[in-house]
Amino acid sequence: MNSAPAKIINTTIDKSNQFTNKATNPMDAFVTVAEMKEEARKKLPKMVYDYYASGSNDQSTLAENENAFTRIKLVPRSLVNVSKVSTKTKIYGQDLSTPIMIAPWAMQRMAHPNGELDTLEAAKEFGTIMTLSSLSTTSVEDVSKHSNGNPGWFQLYVFKDRKVSEDLVKRVEKLGYKALVVTVDTPFLGKRDADYKNQFKLPNGLFLKNFEHLLLSNLEGGLNQYMATMIDPGLTWKDLEWLRSITTLPVLVKGVMCPQDAAEALKHGADGIIVSNHGGRQLDTSPSTIEVLPAISKVVQGKIPLILDGGIRRGTDILKALAFGANAVLIGRPVIWGLSCGGKDGVLRVLNLLNSELQLSMAFTGMNSIHEITENIIWDQNKYIKL
Ligand SMILES: Cc1cc2nc3c(=O)[nH]c(=O)nc-3n(C[C@H](O)[C@H](O)[C@H](O)COP(=O)(O)O)c2cc1C
Numbered sequence: 406m407n408s409a410p411a412k413i414i415n416t417t418i419d420k421s422n423q424f425t426n427k428a429t430n431p432m433d434a435f436v437t438v439a440e441m442k443e444e445a446r447k448k449l450p451k452m453v454y455d456y457y458a459s460g461s462n463d464q465s466t467l468a469e470n471e472n473a474f475t476r477i478k479l480v481p482r483s484l485v486n487v488s489k490v491s492t493k494t495k496i497y498g499q500d501l502s503t504p505i506m507i508a509p510w511a512m513q514r515m516a517h518p519n520g521e522l523d524t525l526e527a528a529k530e531f532g533t534i535m536t537l538s539s540l541s542t543t544s545v546e547d548v549s550k551h552s553n554g555n556p557g558w559f560q561l562y563v564f565k566d567r568k569v570s571e572d573l574v575k576r577v578e579k580l581g582y583k584a585l586v587v588t589v590d591t592p593f594l595g596k597r598d599a600d601y602k603n604q605f606k607l608p609n610g611l612f613l614k615n616f617e618h619l620l621l622s623n624l625e626g627g628l629n630q631y632m633a634t635m636i637d638p639g640l641t642w643k644d645l646e647w648l649r650s651i652t653t654l655p656v657l658v659k660g661v662m663c664p665q666d667a668a669e670a671l672k673h674g675a676d677g678i679i680v681s682n683h684g685g686r687q688l689d690t691s692p693s694t695i696e697v698l699p700a701i702s703k704v705v706q707g708k709i710p711l712i713l714d715g716g717i718r719r720g721t722d723i724l725k726a727l728a729f730g731a732n733a734v735l736i737g738r739p740v741i742w743g744l745s746c747g748g749k750d751g752v753l754r755v756l757n758l759l760n761s762e763l764q765l766s767m768a769f770t771g772m773n774s775i776h777e778i779t780e781n782i783i784w785d786q787n788k789y790i791k792l
């Protein structure tokens with residue numbers, strides 16, 4: 406018997422952040438980040454999809470980033486007035502509609518012709534911040550111009566030739582970027598097997614736009630060789646002081662996975678810490694980010710903003726990160742899939758889905774605002790048996 410094709414029900418999210426079945430945009434057909442990933446897989450060339458999706462080696466950290474969230478249980482609370490749940494928050498004095506920000510990810514024009522510009526538009530429309538990668542396929546100048554001089558944050562890879570990095574820092578400071586995110590987990594690029602097999606290279610017509618003038622903009626020798634040639638593996642904590650001396654922008658350190666490194670970051674004047682294992686793309690078999698967050702939060706003690714990324718695919722994941730001490734989260738792959746599926750509208754859909762799920766899970770745990778969220782909403786058998 407032939408069964409009729411399943412009817413697609415488009416689900417939109419209304420002003421009070423509830424899911425309803427009124428379609429307004431084709432992107433509303435997607436109800437989960439996982440569905441958007443599957444659509445992106447079908448749409449993108451294999452070489453591009455593999456580069457975006459891959460983790461390093463056996464991809465066990467990539468999987469663990471997601472699985473660790475599922476193992477953590479939340480405690481439902483009843484009869485708390487949750488008629489006015491708000492996800493609003495602030496970072497460095499800037500108002501945000503959500504604690505969800507957009508992680509730096511390289512080469513966005515492989516996902517959509519408008520690349521970084523569409524991601525930025527979605528971030529701004531939603532009331533959040535995008536961090537632009539050093540390795541963008543749109544220049545820092547064009548991104549800034551597109552946002553009327555308010556482009557968000559900038560991610561810095563420190564080059565062997567310090568002058569290249571110093572010039573870039575000066576450029577972004579002048580162009581209105583509001584913070585520098587220095588990535589410290591990439592002295593070399595992790596071994597992502599699929600990129601070797603596919604002999605990854607930038608598709609014709611795309612370039613690393615920030616370095617065109619230096620002839621550092623093509624990747625003919627492959628990603629690993631490019632990074633090994635350009636990036637300084639000799640970077641140390643002392644260089645954080647150098648970086649702070651050449652800019653007035655807040656400097657966040659991205660790629661901290663151990664409490665001792667968090668202490669070093671504080672000692673050397675970091676203005677923020679991003680707990681990250683680079684989305685499972687660097688040291689395989691390192692722990693998930695949510696697992697190490699409590700120990701790092703204990704060191705940071707709220708002195709500077711603490712942000713987590715890695716494996717966030719649901720609103721409940723965000724709630725758990727906030728409960729363990731993060732002030733905000735970054736999302737990487739969900740945005741990649743959103744941009745691939747529908748440009749700006751696709752990224753907006755991802756932000757809407759995750760924020761609505763976050764809001765719903767806040768209501769179920771009796772939380773009305775971001776700053777009320779503590780570890781008390783995490784199920785801990787020992788704690789509850791003792792009560
Ligand atoms: C395709 C891709 C490119 C990335 N490029 C950069 C980059 O240029 N700079 C950087 O600091 N991190 C980069 N990252 C890491 C992300 O900023 C972030 O740490 C990671 O994606 C978070 O994990 P998630 O994808 O599970 O959300 C990249 C990640 C991916 C998947």
Ligand SMILES: CCCCC(=O)C(=O)O
Nearest residue numbers: 511540628631632683686
């Ligand atoms: C040469 C591209 C490196 C960008 C990056 O950080 C990543 O792919 O994880």
